[in-house]
Amino acid sequence: MSVKSHYDNHLAAFYAWMTGNFETKQKEQEAYFVSKHIAPFANQAAIDLGAGHGLQTVSLANLGYTVYAVDFNQHLLSELNARTKGRPVRTVLGNIANSSQYSMEAELIVCMGDTLTHLDSPEQVSVLIREWYNMLLHKGKLVLSFRDLTQALENEERFIPVKADDDRIHTCFLEYFPGFVRVFDMLLEKQSGQWIQKVSSYQKLRLGVEQVKMMLTAAGFFVHDHEVISRMHYLVAIKRNE
Template sequence: MQRENNSTVQHTRMSPERQGFGANPVKQRETGNYAQEYIKGFVDKWDELIDWDSRADAEGDFFIQSLRQHGVKNVLDVATGTGFHSVRLLEAGFDVVSADGSPEMLVKAFENGRKRGHILRTVQADWRWLNRDVHGEYDAIICLGNSFTHMFEERDRRKALAEYYAMLKHDGILVLDQRNYDNILDNGFSTKHTYYYCGDNVRAEPEHIDDGLARFRYDFPDDSSYHLNMFPLRKEYMRRLLREVGFQNIETFGDFQETYHDEEPDFFIHVAEKSYDSISS
């Protein structure tokens, strides 16, 4: 297993040529299946989906400013994907370790970082056993890109959050985002296609939705299509899990805005503190 003090991840296994969901895709509701979803063909197109420049313009300095306000210096990016936020934070002066469960994503992230003049410190890790593969304590952990919704079982979600909590310094913060599944489940899917998936001529829409599965289809200009199966987390459920694991002072933003009641946001961003202020000595 690669450690975070090395520069690259050994690409020790070949990804399948096709995504693996079994005979009935809507029955595939297992956390570990993400390894069968992020195949090389999909990963190679991921940057078309998010469009680094458009996404940077859309989110502005929200994450950079949030981290600076909390005095953050070192960051563990546990869902680095193709490296977008790791690179942005490096360029803003943070010390960053980049982790992901997908070796394909880490290879792409390393390539993207090198093209921009950075050597990413990468490590392949499953969040449920994060402390086994990543070492040290961090001022902040970020889990972005709707990634936490790959956790299908509550025990997996609790285990992952507990691993995050354990790796944070006593006054550290967790920044975690998610789609607005409340709106999708209650009112149907709509999107401003502005903040997260900004690529031109790329469609990202749900193909199936129920209380236990959001199956999204991603269509690209070359007529290729890929899918992701995710758990539709409701906002208040996610906030409750964070509190029960031990996080305090949880702020939730909608599309990078503190006040979002006038219009349903596409995404929620939770900023949760590991704080002991309320505990008397």
């Protein structure tokens, strides 16, 4: 199943529940941006790639950006729209792999929440990083976050409990292959007193953080900051002087 089909037919329906309390998570993202001195300085345009239900979009709008939120799932964009009423946000239903769908001059581009690993290949990631570089204004910033999946988990470690309550249990199972990981999202949901299992899978790239840094440098970026938060790598890259 493609990443888009996985979200359309399975994950999007419980994505907001899976990620946890929106206000708490959103404030964490906003605090991260503030700590890295992410603030408007030119045309105020920010592009949020793989925006989902709006954690980064709301945070950037709160900081004064006009945000163009790009995602391929209408359900998630509808949730985002409900959360961003009255804020300077425009949604774009599109695939981040097709940059022509959102190409514009921006001072900030973010691609967070492991979205980068949803792309088809390292070569595609490299091409997109170069295209994002060209969209950015002088001294514009690119913020990425993703999991480095190059180190394979083994045996029972591949079963990852994500979230559970009285009515839902979400577990991930990881199957490793050269270059990618097959991720199985297993949801047990109580319906009319019975537990119903729903399973869907998709693949994620095994991108190494040093590999991504090399892509950024080759495109012309300066990697300004690298931090690991909850096993997720966060990178802030700045467009070099031309």
